[in-house]
Amino acid sequence: MIVDGMLRTPEALHDAQRWTAHNYHPLPVVIGTATGAWVTDIDGRRYLDCLAGYSALNFGHRHPRLIAAAHAQLDRLTLTSRAFVHDRFADFCRELAALCGKDMVLPMNTGAEAVETAIKVARKWGHQVKGVPDGQATIVVAAGNFHGRTTTIISFSTDPDARDGFGPYTPGFTVVPYGDLAALADAIDETCVAVLLEPIQGEQGVVVPPDGYLTGVRDLCTRNDVLFLADEIQSGLGRTGNTFACDHEGVQPDMYILGKALGGGIVPVSAVVADHSVLGVLRPGEHGSTFGGNPLACAVGTEVVRLLATGEYQRRSAEQGARLHAALRALREQGRLVAVRGRGLWAGIDLDPQAMTGRQACERLAERGVLVKDTHGATIRLAPPLVVGPDDVDFAIEQLSFVLR
Known part of the structure; x- marks a missing residue:
């Protein structure tokens, strides 16, 4: 699990599978640190967290x-x-x-x-x-x-x-x-x-x-x-x-x-x-x-x-959520998504199951620095922390667009 004094992802994943019940199927990412809307794995790669602990991290990591x-x-x-x-x-x-x-x-x-x-x-x-x-x-x-x-x-x-x-x-x-x-x-x-x-x-x-x-x-x-x-x-x-x-x-x-x-x-x-x-x-x-x-x-x-x-975080969710949903609707109109739902900084998107499963989309997005989670086959959820800015939203959409291509 430790190589040259540093943790390595494959060994950490192996240990996690070995010593825990298999009631989850996590993505192959081992997070070591986090701030705001971004996390860093134990190999030093950064990811935009677009799951936010299933909304437990509405205010971001370590507010x-x-x-x-x-x-x-x-x-x-x-x-x-x-x-x-x-x-x-x-x-x-x-x-x-x-x-x-x-x-x-x-x-x-x-x-x-x-x-x-x-x-x-x-x-x-x-x-x-x-x-x-x-x-x-x-x-x-x-x-x-x-x-x-x-x-x-x-x-x-x-x-x-x-x-x-x-x-x-x-x-x-x-x-x-x-x-x-x-x-x-x-x-x-x-x-x-x-x-x-x-x-x-x-x-x-x-x-x-x-x-x-x-x-x-x-x-x-x-x-x-x-x-x-x-x-x-x-x-x-x-x-x-x-x-x-x-x-x-x-x-x-x-x-x-x-x-x-x-x-x-x-x-x-x-x-x-x-x-x-x-x-x-x-x-x-x-x-x-x-x-x-x-x-x-x-x-x-x-x-x-x-x-x-203060109402600040509700406003942020509404404003950045509008940006997120406008971009997702554009992808839907281009025929690259089957359906888009949600409100604020919360979206569910249905993929064409003939193109890829939700799990495959999540793995490909993780490779491009965006963490999301699938549900019910060909659906993935987006729920970034309410502290995300417009550049973060645009980054997530760019990576999703690339994966869908």
């Missing part, structure tokens, strides 16, 4: 304000558990609640934990507030969803890679086509307590629903006394050009499910944010997490919220 907040907190206090209150907790919860227009926050660690939390809270709310008999609460979800990979969450996944072979599955979920309001209306009955949706489906290939869909979901939930749970783990916190993807239709869900970028690319931080009328159903001992809301997480998360409060 100075986030690193400073983490360093300062490391010198003071890192963990207490929720058995005690620490001095960073209230600021984080208050400022995140204000960003979301809600009045209560439940901090967790990972996105999947936040989704599990949302499911539990919705069922508890359905039993205590709506009056659905205990054990009978149902939740409507969308086909093509990706909310995580815990046993409960994969129970309502329609992706065979995530689901098959991991049964028995958790009951209580109804799956309807994404973007189909009529099907959603038909699925809501007296046992339904919530509708759980991604405002834009990320893992599916950055699928944007039809105009008016989120407004229709909000209306159906309100009329049927059902909670609207918006999974904004990937789409939220500036990614789409607004603070939240729901903002594009002026929709306010009953609950925001947040993660990824909330940790600033430093620590895993997630949260469920709602009003007291929803989150207030929980009582001590009914839900928790040893590391959820720890001092280090709160210090970094608070700084993330303050970065977003």
Whole structure:
């Protein structure tokens, strides 16, 4: 693994394969350092990061304000558990609640934990507030969803890679086509307590629903006394050009499910944010997490919220996203892409599967200094950090254009 005192990529890749479970198929790149939107591998090659940790790195690698907040907190206090209150907790919860227009926050660690939390809270709310008999609460979800990979969450996944072979599955979920309001209306009955949706489906290939869909979901939930749970783990916190993807239709869900970028690319931080009328159903001992809301997480998360409060990163995403999508549409009009979707600095592009697979495109782009990730065969996703400039966007498009030729 070490040659002439230096790490080498082939040996590092071999060791990674040898000592870890093969639940990922990474590109043959071993990253050693990173700053902003750019990373450098252990052989000294630089790459534009157009994945950004699946939106966990919205503010780029090692953002100075986030690193400073983490360093300062490391010198003071890192963990207490929720058995005690620490001095960073209230600021984080208050400022995140204000960003979301809600009045209560439940901090967790990972996105999947936040989704599990949302499911539990919705069922508890359905039993205590709506009056659905205990054990009978149902939740409507969308086909093509990706909310995580815990046993409960994969129970309502329609992706065979995530689901098959991991049964028995958790009951209580109804799956309807994404973007189909009529099907959603038909699925809501007296046992339904919530509708759980991604405002834009990320893992599916950055699928944007039809105009008016989120407004229709909000209306159906309100009329049927059902909670609207918006999974904004990937789409939220500036990614789409607004603070939240729901903002594009002026929709306010009953609950925001947040993660990824909330940790600033430093620590895993997630949260469920709602009003007291929803989150207030929980009582001590009914839900928790040893590391959820720890001092280090709160210090970094608070700084993330303050970065977003200025609106700068949302504007950057909208401006550079417009540049990105204009260039992608031009490639589509030239017949070099089958389809282009997305909002802000987030795009899903479909390739001609007869020309190359998504994996092949990602490998060829990596050879040219751009890191992206494929999904579902011939689709690749672009999600650069919100700190990219116009030259970075142009560089990514130039390399994609070359690969497509």
